Amino acid sequence: MNLEKIIKNYSPMTETAFYILLSLTEPRHGYGIIKHVEEVTGNRLKLGSGTIYGTLTKMERDGIITMYADEKRKKIYEITEDGKVLMRHEMERLKELHVNVIKYEEDFE
Amino acid sequence: MNLEKIIKNYSPMTETAFYILLSLTEPRHGYGIIKHVEEVTGNRLKLGSGTIYGTLTKMERDGIITMYADEKRKKIYEITEDGKVLMRHEMERLKELHVNVIKYEEDFE
Protein backbone atom coordinates (compact mmCIF):
# COMPACT_ATOMS: atom_id res chain seq x y z
CA MET A 1 0.00 0.00 0.00
CA ASN A 2 1.39 3.42 -0.96
CA LEU A 3 1.95 6.21 1.54
CA GLU A 4 -0.94 8.35 0.31
CA LYS A 5 -3.46 5.55 0.80
CA ILE A 6 -1.92 4.61 4.16
CA ILE A 7 -2.40 8.11 5.54
CA LYS A 8 -5.93 8.32 4.14
CA ASN A 9 -6.96 4.94 5.59
CA TYR A 10 -5.30 5.39 9.00
CA SER A 11 -6.42 8.98 9.69
CA PRO A 12 -7.79 9.75 12.17
CA MET A 13 -5.99 6.92 13.90
CA THR A 14 -7.75 5.00 16.63
CA GLU A 15 -6.25 5.22 20.12
CA THR A 16 -5.46 1.50 19.85
CA ALA A 17 -3.51 1.87 16.59
CA PHE A 18 -1.65 4.88 18.00
CA TYR A 19 -0.41 3.05 21.08
CA ILE A 20 0.50 -0.09 19.12
CA LEU A 21 2.71 1.95 16.78
CA LEU A 22 4.12 3.92 19.71
CA SER A 23 5.25 0.57 21.17
CA LEU A 24 6.95 -0.56 17.95
CA THR A 25 9.89 1.85 17.79
CA GLU A 26 11.43 -1.04 19.68
CA PRO A 27 10.86 -4.55 18.30
CA ARG A 28 8.06 -6.21 20.24
CA HIS A 29 5.63 -9.11 19.93
CA GLY A 30 1.84 -8.92 20.42
CA TYR A 31 1.69 -9.84 24.06
CA GLY A 32 4.63 -7.54 24.82
CA ILE A 33 2.73 -4.66 23.18
CA ILE A 34 -0.32 -5.32 25.36
CA LYS A 35 1.85 -5.08 28.49
CA HIS A 36 3.72 -2.00 27.23
CA VAL A 37 0.48 -0.15 26.45
CA GLU A 38 -0.82 -0.90 29.95
CA GLU A 39 2.42 0.56 31.29
CA VAL A 40 2.43 3.86 29.37
CA THR A 41 -1.27 4.48 30.01
CA GLY A 42 -1.09 3.63 33.70
CA ASN A 43 -3.28 0.53 33.33
CA ARG A 44 -6.03 2.58 31.67
CA LEU A 45 -5.90 0.92 28.26
CA LYS A 46 -6.02 -2.88 28.10
CA LEU A 47 -6.02 -4.23 24.55
CA GLY A 48 -8.13 -7.32 23.79
CA SER A 49 -6.54 -10.27 22.01
CA GLY A 50 -8.78 -9.80 19.01
CA THR A 51 -7.70 -6.17 18.77
CA ILE A 52 -3.96 -6.77 18.92
CA TYR A 53 -3.55 -9.75 16.59
CA GLY A 54 -6.12 -8.48 14.12
CA THR A 55 -4.50 -5.04 14.02
CA LEU A 56 -0.95 -6.43 13.68
CA THR A 57 -1.98 -8.61 10.73
CA LYS A 58 -3.65 -5.65 9.04
CA MET A 59 -0.72 -3.30 9.69
CA GLU A 60 1.81 -5.77 8.30
CA ARG A 61 -0.33 -6.29 5.18
CA ASP A 62 -0.44 -2.50 4.67
CA GLY A 63 3.31 -2.10 5.16
CA ILE A 64 3.39 0.15 8.21
CA ILE A 65 5.03 -2.53 10.36
CA THR A 66 7.26 -5.44 9.39
CA MET A 67 8.23 -8.84 10.81
CA TYR A 68 11.46 -8.44 12.76
CA ALA A 69 11.80 -12.04 13.96
CA ASP A 70 9.64 -15.16 14.00
CA GLU A 71 10.51 -17.26 17.01
CA LYS A 72 8.71 -20.39 18.13
CA ARG A 73 6.04 -18.73 20.19
CA LYS A 74 6.78 -15.06 19.42
CA LYS A 75 6.18 -13.02 16.29
CA ILE A 76 8.22 -9.86 16.72
CA TYR A 77 7.38 -6.72 14.74
CA GLU A 78 8.82 -3.24 14.28
CA ILE A 79 7.61 -0.06 12.60
CA THR A 80 8.61 0.73 8.97
CA GLU A 81 9.62 4.09 7.48
CA ASP A 82 6.08 4.51 6.10
CA GLY A 83 4.79 3.79 9.59
CA LYS A 84 6.97 6.54 11.00
CA VAL A 85 5.70 9.04 8.41
CA LEU A 86 2.15 8.05 9.34
CA MET A 87 2.88 8.56 13.03
CA ARG A 88 4.35 12.03 12.43
CA HIS A 89 1.14 12.90 10.56
CA GLU A 90 -1.01 11.55 13.40
CA MET A 91 1.04 13.39 16.01
CA GLU A 92 0.38 16.66 14.20
CA ARG A 93 -3.35 15.92 14.33
CA LEU A 94 -3.12 15.21 18.07
CA LYS A 95 -1.32 18.51 18.59
CA GLU A 96 -4.17 20.33 16.80
CA LEU A 97 -6.63 18.51 19.05
CA HIS A 98 -4.60 19.52 22.11
CA VAL A 99 -4.61 23.17 21.02
CA ASN A 100 -8.41 23.03 20.90
CA VAL A 101 -8.54 21.31 24.31
CA ILE A 102 -6.60 24.19 25.87
CA LYS A 103 -8.55 26.79 23.89
CA TYR A 104 -12.06 25.56 24.81
CA GLU A 105 -11.36 23.89 28.18
CA GLU A 106 -12.99 26.64 30.25
CA ASP A 107 -16.28 26.31 28.35
CA PHE A 108 -16.87 22.93 30.01
CA GLU A 109 -16.32 23.94 33.63
CA MET B 1 -28.55 6.98 30.39
CA ASN B 2 -26.57 7.46 33.61
CA LEU B 3 -23.22 9.22 33.75
CA GLU B 4 -21.21 6.06 34.40
CA LYS B 5 -22.58 4.34 31.30
CA ILE B 6 -22.19 7.52 29.23
CA ILE B 7 -18.48 7.76 30.04
CA LYS B 8 -17.98 4.06 29.38
CA ASN B 9 -19.79 4.14 26.03
CA TYR B 10 -18.23 7.38 24.78
CA SER B 11 -14.62 6.71 25.78
CA PRO B 12 -12.38 6.93 23.87
CA MET B 13 -14.41 9.49 21.97
CA THR B 14 -14.20 9.61 18.20
CA GLU B 15 -12.76 12.79 16.70
CA THR B 16 -16.18 13.45 15.19
CA ALA B 17 -17.99 13.24 18.53
CA PHE B 18 -15.37 15.45 20.16
CA TYR B 19 -15.74 18.27 17.64
CA ILE B 20 -19.53 18.06 17.65
CA LEU B 21 -19.61 18.50 21.44
CA LEU B 22 -16.96 21.22 21.23
CA SER B 23 -19.35 23.10 18.94
CA LEU B 24 -22.32 22.77 21.30
CA THR B 25 -21.23 25.02 24.15
CA GLU B 26 -23.15 27.47 22.01
CA PRO B 27 -26.56 26.37 20.72
CA ARG B 28 -26.21 25.20 17.14
CA HIS B 29 -28.07 23.13 14.55
CA GLY B 30 -26.62 20.25 12.50
CA TYR B 31 -25.58 22.21 9.46
CA GLY B 32 -24.12 24.97 11.66
CA ILE B 33 -22.00 22.35 13.45
CA ILE B 34 -20.63 21.07 10.13
CA LYS B 35 -19.52 24.60 9.19
CA HIS B 36 -18.11 25.29 12.67
CA VAL B 37 -16.04 22.10 12.67
CA GLU B 38 -14.60 23.00 9.26
CA GLU B 39 -13.65 26.38 10.71
CA VAL B 40 -11.86 25.17 13.87
CA THR B 41 -9.99 22.43 11.99
CA GLY B 42 -8.94 24.67 9.10
CA ASN B 43 -11.10 22.78 6.57
CA ARG B 44 -9.43 19.49 7.51
CA LEU B 45 -12.49 17.78 8.96
CA LYS B 46 -15.68 17.75 6.88
CA LEU B 47 -18.52 15.83 8.53
CA GLY B 48 -20.85 13.81 6.30
CA SER B 49 -24.61 14.22 6.64
CA GLY B 50 -25.03 10.66 7.84
CA THR B 51 -22.44 11.29 10.53
CA ILE B 52 -23.90 14.51 11.91
CA TYR B 53 -27.62 13.69 12.02
CA GLY B 54 -27.06 10.14 13.17
CA THR B 55 -24.71 11.26 15.93
CA LEU B 56 -27.01 14.08 17.10
CA THR B 57 -29.97 11.68 17.39
CA LYS B 58 -27.85 9.23 19.38
CA MET B 59 -26.41 11.93 21.65
CA GLU B 60 -29.84 13.34 22.43
CA ARG B 61 -31.16 9.86 23.22
CA ASP B 62 -28.23 9.34 25.63
CA GLY B 63 -28.73 12.69 27.33
CA ILE B 64 -25.42 14.37 26.56
CA ILE B 65 -27.07 17.02 24.39
CA THR B 66 -30.60 18.46 24.51
CA MET B 67 -32.97 20.20 22.11
CA TYR B 68 -32.65 23.95 22.57
CA ALA B 69 -35.13 25.04 19.92
CA ASP B 70 -37.08 23.41 17.11
CA GLU B 71 -37.61 25.90 14.32
CA LYS B 72 -39.15 25.13 10.95
CA ARG B 73 -36.00 24.02 9.20
CA LYS B 74 -33.57 24.05 12.13
CA LYS B 75 -33.23 21.72 15.10
CA ILE B 76 -30.98 23.53 17.55
CA TYR B 77 -29.09 21.59 20.23
CA GLU B 78 -26.83 22.39 23.17
CA ILE B 79 -24.67 20.33 25.51
CA THR B 80 -26.05 19.10 28.88
CA GLU B 81 -24.28 18.98 32.25
CA ASP B 82 -23.59 15.26 31.72
CA GLY B 83 -22.15 16.15 28.33
CA LYS B 84 -19.80 18.63 29.97
CA VAL B 85 -18.62 16.04 32.50
CA LEU B 86 -17.99 13.66 29.61
CA MET B 87 -15.98 16.29 27.75
CA ARG B 88 -13.83 17.04 30.80
CA HIS B 89 -13.09 13.31 31.00
CA GLU B 90 -12.23 13.15 27.30
CA MET B 91 -10.03 16.23 27.55
CA GLU B 92 -8.00 14.54 30.28
CA ARG B 93 -7.49 11.56 27.97
CA LEU B 94 -6.35 13.86 25.17
CA LYS B 95 -3.87 15.51 27.52
CA GLU B 96 -2.40 12.09 28.37
CA LEU B 97 -2.14 11.38 24.65
CA HIS B 98 -0.40 14.71 24.14
CA VAL B 99 2.10 13.96 26.91
CA ASN B 100 3.01 10.75 25.07
CA VAL B 101 3.26 12.61 21.75
CA ILE B 102 5.85 14.98 23.25
CA LYS B 103 7.61 12.16 25.09
CA TYR B 104 8.03 9.80 22.09
CA GLU B 105 8.07 12.32 19.22
CA GLU B 106 11.81 12.03 18.56
CA ASP B 107 11.56 8.25 18.07
CA PHE B 108 9.71 8.83 14.79
CA GLU B 109 12.15 11.27 13.14
Next chain:
DNA sequence: CTCGACTATATCACGACGCGACATATAAAA
Protein backbone atom coordinates in the same frame (compact mmCIF):
# COMPACT_ATOMS: atom_id res chain seq x y z
C1' DC C 1 4.47 -33.66 40.52
C1' DT C 2 0.55 -31.34 39.69
C1' DC C 3 -2.22 -27.42 39.40
C1' DG C 4 -3.02 -22.78 38.66
C1' DA C 5 -1.24 -18.50 36.78
C1' DC C 6 1.00 -16.38 33.21
C1' DT C 7 2.65 -16.14 28.49
C1' DA C 8 1.35 -16.25 23.59
C1' DT C 9 -1.28 -16.48 19.32
C1' DA C 10 -5.45 -16.98 16.56
C1' DT C 11 -10.40 -16.78 14.99
C1' DC C 12 -15.20 -15.60 15.31
C1' DA C 13 -19.55 -13.01 15.80
C1' DC C 14 -21.28 -8.73 17.57
C1' DG C 15 -22.46 -4.06 17.89
C1' DA C 16 -21.04 0.60 16.86
C1' DC C 17 -19.25 4.09 13.93
C1' DG C 18 -18.14 7.33 9.87
C1' DC C 19 -19.24 7.93 5.39
C1' DG C 20 -21.14 8.86 0.80
C1' DA C 21 -25.15 8.32 -1.96
C1' DC C 22 -29.60 9.49 -2.43
C1' DA C 23 -33.81 11.90 -1.38
C1' DT C 24 -36.31 16.09 -0.31
C1' DA C 25 -37.13 20.93 0.38
C1' DT C 26 -36.41 26.01 1.04
C1' DA C 27 -33.91 30.31 0.28
C1' DA C 28 -30.69 33.26 -1.81
C1' DA C 29 -27.90 34.71 -5.51
C1' DA C 30 -26.29 34.85 -10.20
Next chain:
DNA sequence: TTTTATATGTCGCGTCGTGATATAGTCGAG
Protein backbone atom coordinates in the same frame (compact mmCIF):
# COMPACT_ATOMS: atom_id res chain seq x y z
C1' DT D 1 -34.64 31.31 -13.96
C1' DT D 2 -31.39 28.33 -12.83
C1' DT D 3 -27.83 27.36 -9.94
C1' DT D 4 -25.79 27.35 -5.38
C1' DA D 5 -26.18 27.19 -0.51
C1' DT D 6 -28.85 25.84 3.43
C1' DA D 7 -30.96 22.04 5.99
C1' DT D 8 -32.41 17.41 7.48
C1' DG D 9 -33.01 12.60 7.01
C1' DT D 10 -32.26 7.39 5.68
C1' DC D 11 -29.73 3.51 3.87
C1' DG D 12 -26.09 0.20 3.00
C1' DC D 13 -21.11 -0.46 3.13
C1' DG D 14 -16.82 -1.36 5.11
C1' DT D 15 -14.03 -0.95 9.27
C1' DC D 16 -12.97 -1.23 14.09
C1' DG D 17 -12.51 -2.84 19.07
C1' DT D 18 -14.00 -6.40 21.96
C1' DG D 19 -14.83 -10.60 24.54
C1' DA D 20 -15.50 -15.43 24.06
C1' DT D 21 -13.44 -19.41 22.77
C1' DA D 22 -9.67 -22.40 21.52
C1' DT D 23 -5.00 -24.01 21.88
C1' DA D 24 -0.58 -24.60 23.96
C1' DG D 25 3.94 -23.83 26.28
C1' DT D 26 6.29 -22.21 30.82
C1' DC D 27 7.05 -21.72 35.55
C1' DG D 28 6.60 -21.38 40.40
C1' DA D 29 3.93 -22.72 44.72
C1' DG D 30 2.24 -26.15 47.47
